[in-house]
């Protein structure tokens with residue numbers, strides 16, 4: 031996970047809660063959750079891969095968190111079985127490049143935003159075209175360095191989406207370029223309180 035998604039930034043974001051609620055959308059095998067589970071965060075996680083989710087359940091149990099199995103769900107990000115505004119922090123790391131098209135991408139973003147509480151933060155690390163050129167396939171799908179097809183965003187798209195969500199861009203966009211392969215951009219947003 032990007033180093034900026036640290037426990038301290040999560041705690042500062044969820045300063046009003048002694049036990050911040052963190053939701054990892056597309057958690058995989060939970061590599062970004064180990065320290066959060068150890069730190070006593072209330073973790074929710076979801077992935078389309080049942081094996082990954084089972085692994086995260088066992089990880090949580092082995093750390094003695096006491097979190098119920100129902101916090102860890104198999105399912106699609108575009109239809110998450112979690113309530114509105116449940117999370118102080120939503121993480122989505124290296125997942126959104128799986129979007130099939132614009133509609134799928136927007137459905138996933140809509141859900142990440144729906145489950146985020148006002149004042150909370152969304153941390154996305156996602157494939158982008160910021161800093162490298164890729165062979166276009168269709169729409170926002172491009173061929174990356176290993177020959178696979180990824181949904182890639184660009185700077186304008188992320189800034190437009192930030193405006194559309196009426197979100198606060200917490201940090202300037204930061205991109206890591208992996209030579210001849212891919213670019214990963216970190217996009218961190220805060221959700222405004224309705225009365226702010």
Ligand SMILES: C[S@@+](CC[C@H](N)C(=O)[O-])C[C@H]1O[C@@H](n2cnc3c(N)ncnc32)[C@H](O)[C@@H]1O
Pocket residue numbers: 031055056057058059060061062076077078079082105106107108122123124125128
């Ligand atoms: C590259 S892995 C990243 C896993 C984890 N976030 C990490 O940083 O280690 C991508 C994960 O996204 C999941 N995924 C892809 N599309 C998804 C979707 N629409 N809904 C839920 N999970 C999805 C895959 O099953 C896979 O576990």
